[in-house]
Amino acid sequence: MLPLLGLDESDISALLGPAAPRYRARQIYEAIYKHRNLHLASATALPKHLRQSLARTHTPGWPSIASRYQSADGARRYLLSLGDAKTVEAVFMPEEARDTLCISSQVGCPVDCRFCLTALMGLERNLTAGEIVGQVMTLAQDNGLWAGRTRINIVMMGQGEPFLNLPNVLKAARLLCDPNGLNISPRRITVSTSGITPRLAEFAAAHPRPKLAISLNASTEDQRRELMPITGKYHLKDLIHACRAYPLRPWERLTFEYVLLKDVNDSDADARRVAGLLAQLRAKVNLIALNPGPGIPYNCPDPARVAAFQAIVRRSLPCFIRRPRGLDIFAACGQLKRMESAPAPLVDLNP
Ligand code: SAH
Numbered sequence: 001m002l003p004l005l006g007l008d009e010s011d012i013s014a015l016l017g018p019a020a021p022r023y024r025a026r027q028i029y030e031a032i033y034k035h036r037n038l039h040l041a042s043a044t045a046l047p048k049h050l051r052q053s054l055a056r057t058h059t060p061g062w063p064s065i066a067s068r069y070q071s072a073d074g075a076r077r078y079l080l081s082l083g084d085a086k087t088v089e090a091v092f093m094p095e096e097a098r099d100t101l102c103i104s105s106q107v108g109c110p111v112d113c114r115f116c117l118t119a120l121m122g123l124e125r126n127l128t129a130g131e132i133v134g135q136v137m138t139l140a141q142d143n144g145l146w147a148g149r150t151r152i153n154i155v156m157m158g159q160g161e162p163f164l165n166l167p168n169v170l171k172a173a174r175l176l177c178d179p180n181g182l183n184i185s186p187r188r189i190t191v192s193t194s195g196i197t198p199r200l201a202e203f204a205a206a207h208p209r210p211k212l213a214i215s216l217n218a219s220t221e222d223q224r225r226e227l228m229p230i231t232g233k234y235h236l237k238d239l240i241h242a243c244r245a246y247p248l249r250p251w252e253r254l255t256f257e258y259v260l261l262k263d264v265n266d267s268d269a270d271a272r273r274v275a276g277l278l279a280q281l282r283a284k285v286n287l288i289a290l291n292p293g294p295g296i297p298y299n300c301p302d303p304a305r306v307a308a309f310q311a312i313v314r315r316s317l318p319c320f321i322r323r324p325r326g327l328d329i330f331a332a333c334g335q336l337k338r339m340e341s342a343p344a345p346l347v348d349l350n351p
């Protein structure tokens with residue numbers, strides 16, 4: 001059985017074959033994405049024999065919710081089961097003016113950042129485009145978000161390195177943004193990469209193209225190689241160079257994320273170097289004080305240090321401190337490792 005979620009209109013046309021009326025693929029596409037019918041059986045505009053034959057060959061392909069972990073701050077971490085019984089995590093973060101969904105691009109991550117719990121999982125496999133879109137659909141459905149669709153923000157900052165699964169990530173972006181389907185603006189989607197520089201041009205050429213965030217995390221080449229060993233291959237110098245050539249749209253800035261590690265990369269000198277590195281770019285910086293976890297050999301700097309760092313960077317470019325969400329349930333940045341222990345109570349799956 002194959003999943004329906006993840007098919008675009010041309011995939012559906014190919015599936016139906018040349019004998020099907022031309023409008024049929026669009027009808028099925030809309031049933032899946034616009035009307036979000038979990039089962040095509042309820043798409044009564046389709047002929048019954050077609051619904052029956054599709055049900056024989058295809059599953060809906062939505063991930064199912066294995067667990068929900070509720071944070072005291074309102075965030076919810078989801079453990080989602082995929083078709084092959086692998087599981088992946090996604091996080092719902094309600095805010096006053098908008099709701100943010102943090103989704104994964106891979107099961108685990110092949111990149112070896114030393115401050116990140118997901119790195120300890122290694123890579124289990126890439127997610128398909130349908131599994132990426134399925135996280136959004138499942139979390140939006142479960143939290144009743146479709147009515148206020150314009151409030152939804154999506155950040156691809158969960159498990160995985162999106163640029164190492166780029167074809168599926170870009171197909172998912174096309175499905176999420178299609179006006180005939182889910183119709184989410186690409187301005188409301190951010191893809192975060194650890195900086196796989198050779199893939200930047202391909203991302204830049206994509207249409208639709210989400211916003212881009214880059215995990216800088218260090219202020220010198222050596223420091224970055226220490227914290228993110230993969231950057232031995234993808235140098236900081238080349239990354240900044242590629243960012244200069246990146247075709248920003250008039251409304252857009254590049255976001256740089258910087259995880260602050262106590263006494264490692266959080267000094268005034270680091271802050272000045274960060275400002276210097278990004279000086280030529282239309283950019284902003286999001287500071288993330290380390291979210292700790294078992295097996296992570298770093299500490300979180302105190303708030304005064306974070307504020308001092310921010311003040312220095314701010315002299316040159318916009319710089320914000322990202323408030324951690326869902327720390328108590330292992331849902332915050334870099335904490336997604338399918339942690340079972342959750343001090344907050346589990347939400348009843350069948351309320
Ligand atoms: N793989 C992508 C996206 C997922 S990680 C990337 O690295 O960009 C999302 C963000 O969380 C990254 O900016 C990463 O640097 C940050 N992060 C990882 N581990 C963290 C931790 N323990 N505490 C705080 N932020 C962390």
Ligand code: SF4
Pocket residue numbers: 109110111112113116117118119158159160161194215334
């Ligand atoms: Fe992977 Fe991002 Fe974690 Fe690095 S920070 S290990 S790239 S998920």
